[in-house]
Amino acid sequence: MTQNKRALTCRFLPVEQISVKDLRNMYRVFSRYYANTDLETFVRDMSRKSGVFLLSEKYGQRVVGFSTWTEVPLNYGKRKAIGVFSGDTILEKDYWGNKALQHAFALRMLKLKLTRPGTRIFWLLISKGYKTYLLLANNFVRHYPSHDNRNKSLVGVIDQYCEKLFPDYYDRKNRLLDFGDHSQHLKGDVADITDGMRQTNAKIRFFDDANPSWRRGTELPCVGEVCSRSFIGFFRKQISNRRNALQ
Numbered sequence: 001m002t003q004n005k006r007a008l009t010c011r012f013l014p015v016e017q018i019s020v021k022d023l024r025n026m027y028r029v030f031s032r033y034y035a036n037t038d039l040e041t042f043v044r045d046m047s048r049k050s051g052v053f054l055l056s057e058k059y060g061q062r063v064v065g066f067s068t069w070t071e072v073p074l075n076y077g078k079r080k081a082i083g084v085f086s087g088d089t090i091l092e093k094d095y096w097g098n099k100a101l102q103h104a105f106a107l108r109m110l111k112l113k114l115t116r117p118g119t120r121i122f123w124l125l126i127s128k129g130y131k132t133y134l135l136l137a138n139n140f141v142r143h144y145p146s147h148d149n150r151n152k153s154l155v156g157v158i159d160q161y162c163e164k165l166f167p168d169y170y171d172r173k174n175r176l177l178d179f180g181d182h183s184q185h186l187k188g189d190v191a192d193i194t195d196g197m198r199q200t201n202a203k204i205r206f207f208d209d210a211n212p213s214w215r216r217g218t219e220l221p222c223v224g225e226v227c228s229r230s231f232i233g234f235f236r237k238q239i240s241n242r243r244n245a246l247q
Helices: 020-033 039-046 100-115 130-139 152-165 195-200 202-210 228-246
Strands: 008-014 051-057 063-076 079-086 089-091 120-127 220-226
Touching (some): 008 100, 020 051, 020 089, 063 120, 079 152, 100 120, 100 220, 120 130, 130 202, 152 220, 195 202
Parallel strands (some): 079 120
Antiparallel strands (some): 008 051, 063 079, 120 220
16 A cells, blocks of 8 residues: 555654653664664663654554754854754654655744754764665755865864763764664665665765765764755755655
8 A cells, every 4th residue: 555655644753752662662663774773772872862753653643753942052163052953763664755754854943043042053863774764865055064174164063062962982983883783773674785886976975985884783873964955955955846846
């Protein structure tokens, strides 16, 4: 049965409002796509987050994905900044391509930016798969690492949050996070990178080269600056996509 990719809802829940049922449903999706995971570790990791975007079917309310949100205090130059760290993000394969999470995330980022107009805000993420990396590279004007080697001034932000959040696992020389051979990682048949994808997409090729051991679970730490140009570009894409869908 073909799924309606627009028939999803996305709601944000502070971590203290997440129910036991929600946790079990989230873990059901997570364990389907990730190896080396268990419920106890999943719940413990979730308790360290600020909140969760929960994706559910619009009709039936079955949980089909989620993403986490944690705010991290940072410095950029001599000024204070805010980092929003996205941890685990997963969506059932039938719904790949659905934009509900991106819309909800962008609106929450916009709200944060509007309430802190004088503060630089960064999206922080660690990517063990190319799909997560493309969310950054396709939607943030200023991001690093990038396939064209721009925005090197953001390297310091990456070093900062990795040393703050993952001091025991950060390989500063290669700028990778290595949580060990038994770390959580995408199962072998999920979001693989083919030779054809490498040849036709420079961003996917860059991710594969920058994080060559991603299949084992190593993570590529990334950062994107939240700015007006990124918001304008993102919402223009959404409007254009909706117009095309109606034609």
